[in-house]
Each structure stands twice: as structure tokens, then as C-alpha cells.
Amino acid sequence: MDKQSEQISKSKKSVPLSGYVVLALALVIFSGVLANAHGWLSAFDFDTLCGKFGTMKDAGKANFAGMGGAGAKDGFLFAFGLLPSVMLAMGLIEVVEHFGGLNAAQKILSPILRPLLGIPGITGIALVSSLQSTDAGAGMTRVLYDNGEINEKEKMIFSAFQFTAGGTITNYLSSGSALFAFLTVPMSTPLVVLFIMKIFGANVMRLYVNKLCKKELGA
Amino acid sequence: MNDKSVIDVFVVGAKKGWNVGINNIIPNVLMAYVCIQILQITGLLELLGNLFAPVMAVFGLPGQAVMVLISALMSMGGAVGVAHALYTNGILTGIHITILIPAIYLMGSKIQYLGRLLGTVGIQPKYYPLMLGISICNAMISMLIMRMFA
Numbered sequence: 001m002d003k004q005s006e007q008i009s010k011s012k013k014s015v016p017l018s019g020y021v022v023l024a025l026a027l028v029i030f031s032g033v034l035a036n037a038h039g040w041l042s043a044f045d046f047d048t049l050c051g052k053f054g055t056m057k058d059a060g061k062a063n064f065a066g067m068g069g070a071g072a073k074d075g076f077l078f079a080f081g082l083l084p085s086v087m088l089a090m091g092l093i094e095v096v097e098h099f100g101g102l103n104a105a106q107k108i109l110s111p112i113l114r115p116l117l118g119i120p121g122i123t124g125i126a127l128v129s130s131l132q133s134t135d136a137g138a139g140m141t142r143v144l145y146d147n148g149e150i151n152e153k154e155k156m157i158f159s160a161f162q163f164t165a166g167g168t169i170t171n172y173l174s175s176g177s178a179l180f181a182f183l184t185v186p187m188s189t190p191l192v193v194l195f196i197m198k199i200f201g202a203n204v205m206r207l208y209v210n211k212l213c214k215k216e217l218g219a
Numbered sequence: 220m221n222d223k224s225v226i227d228v229f230v231v232g233a234k235k236g237w238n239v240g241i242n243n244i245i246p247n248v249l250m251a252y253v254c255i256q257i258l259q260i261t262g263l264l265e266l267l268g269n270l271f272a273p274v275m276a277v278f279g280l281p282g283q284a285v286m287v288l289i290s291a292l293m294s295m296g297g298a299v300g301v302a303h304a305l306y307t308n309g310i311l312t313g314i315h316i317t318i319l320i321p322a323i324y325l326m327g328s329k330i331q332y333l334g335r336l337l338g339t340v341g342i343q344p345k346y347y348p349l350m351l352g353i354s355i356c357n358a359m360i361s362m363l364i365m366r367m368f369a
Contacts, residue, residue: 074307075252075300079245086244087236094232095225134332138339145341159340164354165324166332172324174236175244175296178303179320182313185368193321193364197357201325204353 004140005147008125015107019100026096030173031188046092046173047180047187050085078178085177093132093169102128116199117161118206119154127161134166153209160205165194244296251290251300258286259308268310278362279318279369283310287319288326288358295327317369318362326358 025044028034034045042048053063065077096102106128110121126144130137141158144150150158165171172191180187223231258264264283272282283305291298302319305311311319329351337350 071256072249072253075249079248083240086240087233090236091229091232095228098228138336141340159342163350164357171295175299178299179316182316184313184317190321193361197361201353201357
């Protein structure tokens with residue numbers, strides 16, 4: 001878990017301006033606010049960047065997966081068709097991370113974590129990482145606990161936050177993208193609901209550890 | 220930090236996406252499609268649909284939508300596959316998918332995450348049911364919220 005420790009200590013340093021710029025750009029691209037924009041602005045929309053497969057024969061109905069398929073073969077072609085959006089999403093997130101966007105998000109988050117979730121600001125980087133990868137978040141949480149940065153209660157609250165909708169951003173943008181075309185709301189609406197419910201769930205746990213098992217877990 | 224160009228960095232991420240797709244999404248979605256196929260051939264899907272119709276109606280969903288939630292517990296990608304297969308079969312509509320989508324993630328991959336997340340962090344197993352309960356409640360509430368927007 002050396003990599004996790006390294007990331008945690010790195011997060012204590014300052015964030016370059018580019019971090020805030022890429023974070024803002026990523027928020028615009030993934031929010032879908034420019035989904036109906038025209039001209040060059042539409043280049044800042046995830047769905048537009050994903051584009052679409054060409055159609056075969058009966059345009060408007062059948063893409064390369066054809067029509068009327070079933071079983072493993074249909075599932076394979078459907079899943080294969082998901083790869084471009086997964087690759088695009090992961091590529092964009094990698095760029096955001098490289099230019100300090102995640103550190104910027106962590107800097108913005110840190111001061112509000114105590115009132116919002118009852119956990120210290122130091123967990124910011126682990127929290128942001130957990131949105132990308134469940135395993136990275138879990139590893140960093142373990143390191144924070146082992147280093148004494150968070151106590152038993154905070155560990156429980158933080159784990160409850162991560163456990164529901166783990167790897168939120170990556171999972172939603174990768175597999176979820178298969179369903180975006182059918183949504184009757186912008187693709188960012190369900191994502192907002194995911195965050196609200198994650199915070200809600202963590203606070204249920206917060207209430208539980210603070211009220212019901214004071215003695216057992218210690219302060 | 221600036222030894223790599225934006226293009227290099229993007230390609231590294233896209234490769235990660237390829238690996239996630241090949242190793243996680245395709246196997247899980249394929250499994251989901253096969254399960255749906257079996258359930259449909261045997262008539263179990265209709266049976267399950269009728270059985271859960273009263274419960275799922277609370278969320279504005281047909282009974283068969285319960286399959287999406289059950290498969291979500293095992294894998295998020297699988298649940299997306301089930302949702303897509305049911306949409307293709309005309310059982311689910313866009314509105315249903317909109318109601319279901321946050322729930323897929325809120326209660327998704329719980330079986331794997333018991334080990335990968337709670338095990339790694341070191342949560343005592345006696346708290347697992349509480350953690351699971353919170354996730355499932357979250358999913359139920361999210362469906363009620365989405366019902367208002369969809």
C-alpha cells in the first residue's frame with residue numbers, strides 16, 4: 001500500500017491552477033449541460049464525443065449489432081459496443097487526474113467533509129479516489145486508519161459512503177453509458193441522485209455510530 | 220509531471236478502459252444476457268414478473284424489473300445488461316430505465332464489495348448487514364426520487 005501512502009502525502013501539497021481548469025472542464029463535459037449546444041461548444045459534451053455507430057440496411061433501427069439477436073451472442077455485441085464510451089470516459093478521467101483535477105476536487109471538498117459526513121478533511125483524496133476506483137479508495141482508507149488519521153467511527157462512516165455506489169464515476173460512466181440513450185432526463189441527474197444517496201447513507205451510519213454504539217467503538 | 224503529453228495520458232486511460240471492458244464488462248453482460256435467455260425460455264421471467272409486480276409497482280416499474288435489481292447485487296455491468304435486454308424485449312421503457320439507473324449503482328456489486336471494500340478496510344463482519352441494509356435502502360429511496368423526475 002506504499003502507492004496509497006504516497007498519494008495521501010502528495011495530496012497535502014498545493015494544487016496548480018490547471019487542476020481547477022481541467023476539473024471545471026470535466027464537470028461540463030460529463031454533466032451533459034452542453035448536450036444541445038450547437039457549433040464548437042458541442043465538442044464539450046460526452047455524448048457528442050462518443051458519437052454513434054453507423055447503421056446497417058434499415059437505418060435508424062439496426063446498428064452493427066443488428067436486430068432480433070438474443071443470448072450470449074447478442075450480449076457480446078452489445079457489450080462490445082460499450083467499449084468506445086468506456087475508453088473515452090477513462091481516457092478523459094486520466095487526463096483530469098494528470099493535470100491535478102482530482103487534487104483540485106479534493107482541495108474544494110476537504111473543508112466541507114467534517115460538516116457533511118463527520119469525517120476529517122484528510123480523507124478528501126481517498127474520497128475522490130474512491131469515486132474512480134473502489135479498490136483504490138479502500139486501500140487508502142486502510143492506510144488512513146493504520147496511520148491514525150481516522151478513528152474507528154470515522155472509518156465506519158467513510159466505508160458506508162464508499163460501499164453504496166462504489167467507484168461511482170467510473171462505473172456510472174462506463175457501464176451506465178449503455179443506458180444513457182434511453183434516459184428521459186440528462187445523464188447528470190441520476191449521478192446527482194447517486195451522490196445525494198451516498199451522503200445520506202453515510203449519515204445514517206454516522207447517526208448509528210454516534211447514538212447507538214458509543215461504548216463499543218470508543219471515541 | 221509534464222513529461223507526458225495530453226495525448227499520451229489519454230491513451231493510457233483509454234487502455235485502462237479497454238481492460239475494464241474486456242475483463243469486466245463483456246463477461247458480466249454476456250452472463251446477464253444468458254441468464255435472461257434462460258429465464259425467458261423457461262418462462263421463469265414471466266413468473267418472477269407476476270410475483271414481484273405488486274412490490275415493483277410502488278416504484279412505477281413492471282415486475283420483471285426485479286431481475287435488474289437482483290443481478291445488480293452481483294454485478295453493475297450485469298444489471299445494465301439485464302436492463303438493456305429487457306428494454307430490447309419491450310418489457311422496460313425509457314422511463315423505467317431512468318427510474319432504475321441510480322439503484323443499479325447504489326446496490327450494485329455488493330457481493331464483490333464485501334471483500335474488496337469492507338474486507339480491505341477492515342470492517343468487522345457483524346456490521347456487514349448494516350452496510351448492506353443502508354445500500355438497499357438507498358436504492359429504494361433513489362427509485363422513488365427518480366420516479367418524480369422520469
